[in-house]
Amino acid sequence: MRHILMASMLLPLAFWPAAAWSQSSGSGSQANAELFYMIQQLQTEVRQLRGEVEEQRNQIDRLNRQSRDRYIDLDQRILKLSSELSDLDKPAASDPVTGQGSEAAVEQREYRQPSAEERKEYEALQTLIRKDKKFNEAINGLYDFIDKYEEGDLTVNAYYWLGEVYLAENQLEQAKQAFTIVATRYGDHRKASDAVYKLGVTLDRLGETAEAARRMEAVIRNYPDSNAASLAKTFLDDKTG
Template sequence: MSRYLMAALALSLCGSALAQSTVPAYQNADSEARRQTGGNQANAELYFMIERLQQEVRRLQGEVEEQRHKLEQLSRQSRERYIDLDQRLLELSRKQADSPAPASQSQTAASQAAPETSAQQQETREYRQPTEQEQAAYNDILNLIRQDKAYDQAIDRLYAFISEYPEGDLTVNAYYWLGEVYLVKPQLQQAKQAFSIVATRFADHRKAPDALYKLGVAQARMGDEQEARSTLQSVSGKYPNSNAAQLASDYMTKI
């Protein structure tokens, strides 16, 4: 009898152990599935957040690029207005100079007896000499033009130089180089205006003969042949002993 009881007890214990081993296995599988589901959801949310951030970065980059383009346009328009204002002032001064008070008959006779005398006696004068800092800034701009060929950067630096160091010897040179750079780009209208400033406002500067010659070149390249010839002929009249006079004479044969 005891033998049967022991066998029954053993079977009971085995069933209990089997039940205990079966239930936790199911529960463990269910928990693992839940963890995987939760992990996938977290990954999906993280991926979504990354996508949103990337879209925001692309949007901001687009806005920055748009603002940069607008700033470049404003800077270019500002430079053009600046030199256009100089040109208008020059034209106003020229009109006033072309309308002098009526001269007496003796004065008229004297002027007719010695035509172009004042033009032939055109002499250069000394302008304000540059400081060391001014000279260094000017040399840096020349390096941008001659060595680096960074013309757009040079244009910005030339305008800044003219604004910071007005009415100096190198200021006139800066206007001249502004014309040269615009001539190379080529932006002929701007080149014409820059050379006009040197040739008219600073007619007694050593760069004036070259500027007058280059003004004629710009006019010719713009198709204004009659105006170009008149300008080129005036070089020898105003600066007969300059190298620019010979260059102007040679260039007229090519028009």
């Protein structure tokens, strides 16, 4: 009887460690499953982040290529413009850029007036520049505008604003080229005086102070009644004062 009693007391103890281990094992399996799930989530997030980084790297490379291509394109326009100017047979009037040459008045030409669609696109670019300050987007838009529409009144404006945006972005060589196009090729346009003045400002920032002063003097001489002439006088007074 005593043996039976002892057996009945020890039997539950014999099974207790196995039950406890089974419960502990179940908890461990659940924890392992949760840990595995978390690792999978982290791996997924890492892959997503790598994808985003790669996408942004590609976008940066693409923008760099576009910027380089745009710069090369503008440089080619300058070379073509220089070639055209060198081929002119008749004596030139006073050069809006250098102020050299005769004092004869620049012949005024009729610029093609924009269509309603062209004006709408131009105004959208103005919003990008003046209000939204999205300069990179504006640069691409200005190039597209110049390429899309044949030479006209707003085309000249687009070249000028290309210079303004490059100047705001401190891309001085590009700004110099854009302002030179307006000042040299479109010396009779209403934006010419502003372009020559801003060309002087750009040259000054590039450290070409003597050339900058020459541009300012050209503004005063060739566009005496313009607002740009007043700004040029102030510029020169500040430099000499």
